Amino acid sequence: MGMLEGKVAVVTGAGGGIGREIALGLALAGARVVVNDVGASLTGLGETSAAPGAQTCAIIAQRGGEVVASTDSVAGWDSARRIVAAALDAFGRLDVVVNNAGILRDQIFHKMTPEEWLSVIDVHLNGTFFVSRAAAEPFRRQGAGAYVHMTSTSGLVGNIGQANYAAAKLGIAALSKSIALDMGRFGVRSNCIAPFAWSRMTSSIPAGTPEQKARVAKLQAMGPEKNAPLAVYLASDAARHVTGQIFAARHNELFVFNQPRPVRSVHRAEGWTPETIAAHALPALSAHLAPLDRSPDVFSWDPV
Known part of the structure; x- marks a missing residue:
């Protein structure tokens, strides 16, 4: 008996990379799986294809798993509802949703276009909401369910040239916490994973300088399959007490992230003026100001 025996799961963006590995991991653990993928390019532009999702389905079927394909987009209310309906129609229930679908439109902030902003927000943040809301x-109704959402250290920590992606991914972390708070009374859990892996989503990272090449080499050592065990665990009843959390999987390391809380306060009985803030408040608070880090500044050691 696998940890997910009898469960039904939807995995979006499961045509390759992290999504495929999670879908395979869920199936190996006993879940029946809806493999959702529109088969779009990394940017979401151009023609779509059912082939990537079909390949994932074929692997699961060859291993004896039960699987159906969905090619509906996460980025629409009606199409997201069809993704959930695919699970209910094929298997009669739904227990797990893994929100993994995503695109990239990296651009330095002062050059980012409205279309570059909206396209990424639509797939990542709106798509996570639409599919989660449908589920x-x-x-x-059944008094149980587990969401596993993909966030990113680009949003949790920071990165250059990814204002759209970072905003969406940090928004997903907040959405997950809200789902956990709102739906806990129904036995529903919601958690996030910030995955580390070399995949299509990271293949666009620049590698023109020696420093950039060294960073890419580190990422290439991290296979997408390393994220699947954490996703399977969070989807399972073994994690019934875990909700509203943010985890990360980085090769053979696992992390739990803190979440924003006050770290220092100052009080002045007569209140504050701009001048007294400058003279007294900021000197007292300055030791606790967050540095302007990027993800590679925080995760600077080699994965082992």
């Missing part, structure tokens, strides 16, 4: 109805 909330069967989850509530």
